[in-house]
Amino acid sequence: MKLSSLSFASALTCLVAAVPAPVPEAQPIDFNSLQNAFGIQPLANHDIPGDSPVALCDVEDNHLLRIDSVDIFPNPPVRGENLTINAVGFLAKEIKEGAYVDVEVKFGYIRLLRQQFDLCEQVENIDMKCPLEPGPLSINKTVELPSQIPPGKYNVVARAYTVDDDQITCLLASVEFPTIL
Numbered sequence: 001m002k003l004s005s006l007s008f009a010s011a012l013t014c015l016v017a018a019v020p021a022p023v024p025e026a027q028p029i030d031f032n033s034l035q036n037a038f039g040i041q042p043l044a045n046h047d048i049p050g051d052s053p054v055a056l057c058d059v060e061d062n063h064l065l066r067i068d069s070v071d072i073f074p075n076p077p078v079r080g081e082n083l084t085i086n087a088v089g090f091l092a093k094e095i096k097e098g099a100y101v102d103v104e105v106k107f108g109y110i111r112l113l114r115q116q117f118d119l120c121e122q123v124e125n126i127d128m129k130c131p132l133e134p135g136p137l138s139i140n141k142t143v144e145l146p147s148q149i150p151p152g153k154y155n156v157v158a159r160a161y162t163v164d165d166d167q168i169t170c171l172l173a174s175v176e177f178p179t180i181l
């Protein structure tokens with residue numbers, strides 16, 4: 001359980017480094033209960049265009065990364081299969097070494113993981129390298145999801161910051177892996 005949750009989390013972390021993650025089939029996501037699970041104030045307009053289970057959080061704050069769209073295929077993601085992520089955005093400022101991302105993963109309402117990752121190490125998983133230059137950003141990446149991920153519903157929140165603690169982005173996602181494949 002621990003190991004697979006960790007690799008799941010790092011898969012999600014690289015999404016976060018610039019983008020998205022997974023979700024429940026055709027059902028609208030209940031963003032309010034998702035935000036409540038993390039004690040985040042519900043907000044009206046937090047959706048990111050595209051076909052993905054990812055939403056913005058902390059939207060009242062200034063973010064250095066503007067995310068224009070996130071698409072994942074398949075949506076929802078499937079354990080043991082490849083997940084392709086396409087994301088487009090715009091970075092307002094250079095991101096240097098020392099940037100970090102705080103990731104929290106909940107399994108239902110149980111906290112599985114709360115950890116800080118080095119953002120520059122994580123972006124190497126999506127074939128990028130620090131310093132990240134300001135300007136348009138486009139990510140097109142396929143990752144293989146481990147088949148050992150325990151079935152269930154995962155809620156993820158990731159907040160990324162520069163070395164000077166300026167917020168880069170805040171992303172929320174809810175992913176459900178059904179018991180039967």
Ligand SMILES: *[C@@H]1O[C@H](CO)[C@@H](O)[C@H](O)[C@H]1NC(C)=O
Nearest residue numbers: 080081082083142143144145
């Ligand atoms: C995922 O994609 C890689 C590279 O295209 C491929 O080698 C691998 O077999 C794929 N895995 C699955 C489970 O489809």
Ligand SMILES: *[C@@H]1O[C@H](CO)[C@@H](O)[C@H](O)[C@H]1NC(C)=O
Nearest residue numbers: 084085086087138139140141
């Ligand atoms: C991403 O890569 C796939 C496979 O190479 C390609 O079919 C798709 O058009 C690409 N998407 C973007 C947005 O570049």
